[in-house]
Amino acid sequence: MKQAYKIKRALVSVTDKTNLAEFAKGLSELGCQLIATDGTNAHLKKYDIKTIDLADFSDSPALFSGRIKSLTFKVQSAILYDRFNPQHQQEAKEHQISTIDCVICNFYDFQKALNQQKQANADDNLASIIEHIDIGGPNMVRAAAKNFKSVLVITDPDDYQIILKELTENEGAISYNTRLLMMKKAFRLIYQYDQLIFEGLTRKEIKYGENSHQQAYYVPFADDYLENLSQNQISYNNYLDVNAALELLYDIDLSLGKGGLGNADKMIINQCAVVIKHNNPCGLASAKDLAQALKLALDGDKMSAFGSVVGVSGVVDMEIVNSLKGIFIEVIVAFDYEKEALTMLKKLKRKLKIIKVTPPSKSSNNPWQRRSIENATLLQSKDVGTYKDYQAVTKKKFTNDLLGLAKFAMLAVKSLKSNAVAIARYHQGAYQLISTGSGQTNRLDAVRLLAIPRALDNFKQLDWDKCVLASDAFFPFADSIESLAQHKLKHIVQPGGSIRDKEVINACDEHDIAMILTNRRHFKH
Numbered sequence: 001m002k003q004a005y006k007i008k009r010a011l012v013s014v015t016d017k018t019n020l021a022e023f024a025k026g027l028s029e030l031g032c033q034l035i036a037t038d039g040t041n042a043h044l045k046k047y048d049i050k051t052i053d054l055a056d057f058s059d060s061p062a063l064f065s066g067r068i069k070s071l072t073f074k075v076q077s078a079i080l081y082d083r084f085n086p087q088h089q090q091e092a093k094e095h096q097i098s099t100i101d102c103v104i105c106n107f108y109d110f111q112k113a114l115n116q117q118k119q120a121n122a123d124d125n126l127a128s129i130i131e132h133i134d135i136g137g138p139n140m141v142r143a144a145a146k147n148f149k150s151v152l153v154i155t156d157p158d159d160y161q162i163i164l165k166e167l168t169e170n171e172g173a174i175s176y177n178t179r180l181l182m183m184k185k186a187f188r189l190i191y192q193y194d195q196l197i198f199e200g201l202t203r204k205e206i207k208y209g210e211n212s213h214q215q216a217y218y219v220p221f222a223d224d225y226l227e228n229l230s231q232n233q234i235s236y237n238n239y240l241d242v243n244a245a246l247e248l249l250y251d252i253d254l255s256l257g258k259g260g261l262g263n264a265d266k267m268i269i270n271q272c273a274v275v276i277k278h279n280n281p282c283g284l285a286s287a288k289d290l291a292q293a294l295k296l297a298l299d300g301d302k303m304s305a306f307g308s309v310v311g312v313s314g315v316v317d318m319e320i321v322n323s324l325k326g327i328f329i330e331v332i333v334a335f336d337y338e339k340e341a342l343t344m345l346k347k348l349k350r351k352l353k354i355i356k357v358t359p360p361s362k363s364s365n366n367p368w369q370r371r372s373i374e375n376a377t378l379l380q381s382k383d384v385g386t387y388k389d390y391q392a393v394t395k396k397k398f399t400n401d402l403l404g405l406a407k408f409a410m411l412a413v414k415s416l417k418s419n420a421v422a423i424a425r426y427h428q429g430a431y432q433l434i435s436t437g438s439g440q441t442n443r444l445d446a447v448r449l450l451a452i453p454r455a456l457d458n459f460k461q462l463d464w465d466k467c468v469l470a471s472d473a474f475f476p477f478a479d480s481i482e483s484l485a486q487h488k489l490k491h492i493v494q495p496g497g498s499i500r501d502k503e504v505i506n507a508c509d510e511h512d513i514a515m516i517l518t519n520r521r522h523f524k525h
Contacts, residue, residue, distance in 0.1 A: 004173035010102035023160035070136040103144035107134040148183035245311030287430035387518035409470035414522035474498040478507035485511035
């Protein structure tokens, strides 16, 4: 199966005819018979290259304005049957199936059609766009790619010269490794083409991207679960911040709403509010009452809350609306709105973007996160949960009423850009984020230059015994502990895993600080 395979017959059907004539001529000189669709056939005949019309090969005419050309029994069978399978060989003999050993194909230029119709109002020209969706091409390419053991598939004109060189050097045969490489490129083309069609038909234009010179679109993957109840357009950055808010709300509900740790299990802290700024939480609180949670979240960092995105885990009522008076926020996102509250929000804040969210169904949830880099995509499973286990490692221990707060603090810090720390407190029967330090190139600066000064600036008086500092990754040195000890902070939760963990634990013991290791890092690059 992995030996070189001789190319005796090739089907050619391309929109992009770059360098095609030279390649086709080389194939012919190697004794390869060429079958071509109408447009490709006409192009090759200009260069006196002998071809067989696809309709003659398939004994089927092109129908329906060219929609049916290659979707025939003879063509598909010639591509798909496995030359190394005895049963396939017997069936091909019984039904007089010929072989197509190579498919050379690229697709209708759907992007060009999109660009043209965008200028002429795409909404009124859907029929024209639809006609530029290639059916036969992707079908042939998918079939040839699946059967790559027997068929060479070529989708990129830049590969013509390399392929022709190998065929020439091997008397018209192509290696298994080359067929495998071309197969992967073929599936990449299909993936990109289908993605282009889906995005072209479903995308909603955004005024601009992260910056005013960047073009942007919003493309919902399933039924759009974000409903804009205002007349104000949601920006690219708004969408990013709304997503950050929802991820944190879901995380809080999953982790705290189903029971915390120790005596925290008995505390019904299942209402949550989050304030997002530049994709980071600058305010977060969980309480028994939604209005209280929102007040505490906004009070966590009043300066940063200006121009923020606010998310709440329940229904917005008049109490929530009244608590937002005099505060400038760009977006509010909630699971629902009482009628009177929605009317008042629109009246009081005419520029406010009001979003109602319907949580996606389980079937549409994707366990993978994708991130694009230049010419590649990175995939990773989602960072679910906060800890592997909670391990008390210091002489001083957490009291039961602070174990739930430790988990809350870790939920907050896992939403921040690394290096990150977060300080939370137990206050008025609720959990409240009071300070963060994030996006730093070292953890010590996150502690001493950001988190501690911000906490002191936001709250002139603090009961440090009721506070917990969480770190998204281990403390590499004891210097952060020394800095925290100067401010009487007595409770730390962190993943651990440093070669100097013992040094850090000893520093905590020296300063009578309780520390828990979670054995799970939450680094967010």
